[in-house]
Amino acid sequence: MRIAITGANGFIGKNLVVRLREAGHDPVALPHGLDVAQLREAMSGADVVVHLAGVNRPETEAEFVAGNVGMTELLVEALRGLPRSLPVVFTSSIQAERDNPYGRSKREAELVLERYRAETGAMVAISRLPNVFGKWCRPNYNSVVATFCYNISRGLPITVSDPATALRLAYVDDVVEALMGFAAQPSAHVDVAPVYEMTLGELSSQLEAFRDSRSSLVTGAVGTGLLRALHATYVSYLDPSNFAYDLVAHTDPRGSFVEVLRTLDSGQFSFFTAHPGITRGGHYHHTKTEKFLVIQGEARFAFRHILTDQRHEIRTSSARPQVVETVPGWSHDITNVGEDTMVVMLWANELFDRDRPDTIAAKVLDA
Structure with a gap:
């Protein structure tokens, strides 16, 4: 399959591209900055579009609209000019339920795609993701898991503002699995499961336990579920100079x-x-x-x-x-x-x- 992807160089995009290639598919990156004609040409021959691109930490509120709504409008305009209507899956955010600049821009982008679906009959799925974590996520940016993994693995301090803060988390491998499922069989719903829940304090304690396991030699139940995903993520942030550790x-x-x-x-x-x-x-x-x-x-x-x-x-x-x-x-x-x-x-x-x-x-x- 030929899968066109916006945001292919982002966190989720990198993981998706690797998995698609492993499965023998042909991922096509739709770089930022293309005009309508260029986007349409890049999507020529595509079977599915995965819309991952977006802005979540701009310098001004206007950039939310330009990056999230504007990019989606550009994509839809390009899609309308194709010989057939392509199925589209859009990774929105649970923030779309909230009245903040980021959430409003995500909801407006959803509406753009919903209008495209109503006008063309194209299969469109909107997945409101919680906080996604996993390898290759940029630390000290917008993911507390990535930041904590990076800092703790390097002996740098972390800030736990309120240990009781509740987190809803999805593992990137599960997100990718859901997106690949849509590519194989487009449907109106793309549900990422499981969604994990833990507090900020529990997250920091668990990652510190991973760090301390090198001296205590005690490793928890990291073979399944949330601990498996967190452990893999933590290890992925190790500096290469710290890949090995001594035993007594x-x-x-x-x-x-x-x-x-x-x-x-x-x-x-x-x-x-x-x-x-x-x-x-x-x-x-x-x-x-x-x-x-x-x-x-x-x-x-x-x-x-x-x-x-x-x-x-x-x-x-x-x-x-x-x-x-x-x-x-x-x-x-x-x-x-x-x-x-x-x-x-x-x-x-x-x-x-x-x-x-x-x-x-x-x-x-x-x-």
């Missing part, structure tokens, strides 16, 4: 132990090394469970039931990816039986608590 290696004559990641409700991840002939472990747990994966070298896992004295042994190596689980009530250890340093990944189902470690020393082979 606890080293002794046996090898080293490094914690990698701690979660609030799904345990923690780490890895350890052991020199040839070294045995690590020699303890049991009442409730804690673990999963081990040898990613370099050869290992012998030894187990002993602490009541029955039953023994069990497992040999594994990096040549055969295999997870070995520790079982409550069984003492266990792991020995490097290879000729090189052994490296083992480890997941434990709970965070280590020094006051309640649930780790009781007990020999395995020499009990």
Whole structure:
């Protein structure tokens, strides 16, 4: 499909153009400053028009009218001269419901498109977006999420005027998904979902938690929903010089132990090394469970039931990816039986608590 886009170089436009190209479509940017004839020529052969262009932080109120209403009138005039009526989706704003210069200009732009729909029968969808956030949004401009992500990730101060201020947020990937859905099958309604709600104080606290996770190693539930979107957005504002961070290696004559990641409700991840002939472990747990994966070298896992004295042994190596689980009530250890340093990944189902470690020393082979 050939999709003509105003505002293609803006925040939403950049994300949309990338996704359209990934899907094999042909996005055509309609640059600011074109006259009617040039716009009409640029839209020649287009299947759909996505109208993203607008002004939201001008120096004068008149610029709201020129940038939002004037651009829409110019676009509609160009559309009227095409051989067929093209479907148009317009990203308006929830501010259109309010009596302020920006909101009034957005509502007037909506009316221009509604008249075009009434006159031509063209499919026109108007989507009133809340605050949109995501990668490539300009910080210190009109998005508090972008500003907070940028500043917090760089150790710069932020201003939280009223922590209780309510925010309604939409993630740019969800906006793009809705716009692509319109392009594929134009309809009168383009609903962006989900729309998230949180306070300004909650936003700042969550982004600061992302920042602090590098030292605490604690990462929240960033795999779904709002936290997934916010986490991806926060990371996208990292300066390249800050893409990596160091971990603490606890080293002794046996090898080293490094914690990698701690979660609030799904345990923690780490890895350890052991020199040839070294045995690590020699303890049991009442409730804690673990999963081990040898990613370099050869290992012998030894187990002993602490009541029955039953023994069990497992040999594994990096040549055969295999997870070995520790079982409550069984003492266990792991020995490097290879000729090189052994490296083992480890997941434990709970965070280590020094006051309640649930780790009781007990020999395995020499009990």
